[in-house]
Amino acid sequence: MHTSNDYIYVLMPSVSLLFLAGLLGVCWVIQRQQRFLFWLCTAYLLTATSIGIRSVLKLELLNHYVVPVNALFLVGAWCMAKSFSVRRGVLMPPMPTASVCVATLASLYYFVQIAPSLVGRIQAFSIGAALVLLLPVSPVLKRGLSDDWLDRALLWTYVSYAVFTMLRPALVMCLGTTGLSNAMQANSTYWVTTLMSILFFALLFTVLLCAATIRETLNQLRIERDIDMLTQILNRRAFHELAQRRLADQRLYPMVILAGDIDHFKRINDNWGHAKGDEVLQLVSNAMQHNVRNQDLVARFGGEEFVLLLTRIDLQGAEQVAKRICMELRHDQEVLPQGPVLTLSFGIASIASKEQLQGALKQADHLLYSAKNAGRDRVHVEGRFYPDISFENTKPEDYYTMSLPL
Missing domain, CATH: 1.20.1070 (Rhopdopsin 7-helix transmembrane proteins)
Structure with a gap:
């Protein structure tokens, strides 16, 4: 009981x-x-x-x-x-x-x-x-x-x-x-x-x-x-946080900053819509990730602007990485309709210490825009002389509309 x-x-x-x-x-x-x-x-x-x-x-x-x-x-x-x-x-x-x-x-x-x-x-x-x-x-x-x-x-x-x-x-x-x-x-x-x-x-x-x-x-x-949800790469905030960790490790030097920007991206959105523009952004992020190593960083800073931090590499080696990315995108015919090719412009600056991160980013950004002004689809590297030319319309107005249906 x-x-x-x-x-x-x-x-x-x-x-x-x-x-x-x-x-x-x-x-x-x-x-x-x-x-x-x-x-x-x-x-x-x-x-x-x-x-x-x-x-x-x-x-x-x-x-x-x-x-x-x-x-x-x-x-x-x-x-x-x-x-x-x-x-x-x-x-x-x-x-x-x-x-x-x-x-x-x-x-x-x-x-x-x-x-x-x-x-x-x-x-x-x-x-x-x-x-x-x-x-x-x-x-x-x-x-x-x-x-x-x-x-x-x-x-x-x-x-x-x-x-x-x-x-x-x-x-x-x-x-x-x-x-x-x-x-x-x-x-x-x-x-x-x-x-x-x-x-x-x-x-x-x-x-x-x-x-x-x-x-x-x-x-x-x-x-x-x-993480940037569209491209699945780092955003600006995460890039700065992880970059400080990389820059604190002396074994990873020399390092280089690459600032890249998609040429005529606004025309892509205007002519084929934002969905096609999203595909282009994803394609670019994938191409960048294919051409870097585990210790390198790839980030989308906003819009069509990307930043890379490459470790154990000099300016010449970084220039070759940028050209490989451009070549891979130039030969991709699946995203954009026949006619225009997808191109990027790059600015490249070296970085010697974590205190120089902001300065290197500004230098790379300055070189990027000098590449844009010089005609786009170019790689400008720190320490080299480039003519001071500035013109905006580097392609005819119908360049990105030539394949649109009448």
Whole structure:
């Protein structure tokens, strides 16, 4: 017979799981794109309901409802596996999942109604629930372990919970004859140990999952802050931050700043629309990334203006990089209609220390505009003499309209 204290004691894990389910449900409502939160919330809700019913029902009633109560727990295990698989981006194999669930419930029915066996039904259910939990683990391991300690801790916590669930029958056997005879009592050592272990793993898994999710959210916010969404390269703010780090490393010198600008970009937008202009910007950013190394920086400063910081290179080498970019874009005939070619102008300046960054940017920008004034589609390099000429209309007005339909 249960006392009121017994009920309070054995229902605490269920109440705690319901609290965690509510917390995860609120998080999912706020972050709808994080679908794994919904599945984990559902898993905790079903598990709390199952163990709560199991804890308060008297034995004579429990024997009549063993299959549906444990089926509820099994669906909760499936939801937890679904949450894990969604977060890791793997698929839950439908046929093996259905087979394990059907086999588990059939074995449970057999050991309850046909050949009653307490040990048999505990073993059958524990193994079945563990197999459901382990279904997404193999696809995750095939992808390889993450280098991040938080992701690895989350994975091994999940695996540990599944393994513990499978080894639960061994715990029953270790309890001896007395333990087996009262294992289904709500206040038995076996059941209390089961409740505490479920709550412990749920708390640990939730803490690790929330920590990983918060960090991923912060990383996503940082990416949105630092990356130009159209071209997927650095923006002006991120360039200045990362450039200071590069310039502080003496091993990366000599360094060079390149300022590049798309020639006649306004005419591209006016004649073929802003969608075509966006394609051109993406093409240019891709060409620049193809021609630089890992330690180099490529950024869009705004509009059609790009800036590159090249490391371990001199002015002559940087000039060759700029010419390769121009050559690659000049021969690309897929973005713009037949007729005009896509060209860039560049200004190139050296940089000797981080204190010179602003000055080098101004010098490169000055050389860029001297290249524009000299006729565009040119690379002007610091230290060389260029005639001081200035004329704006370097192409005939119909240059970018010659291929438009009449």
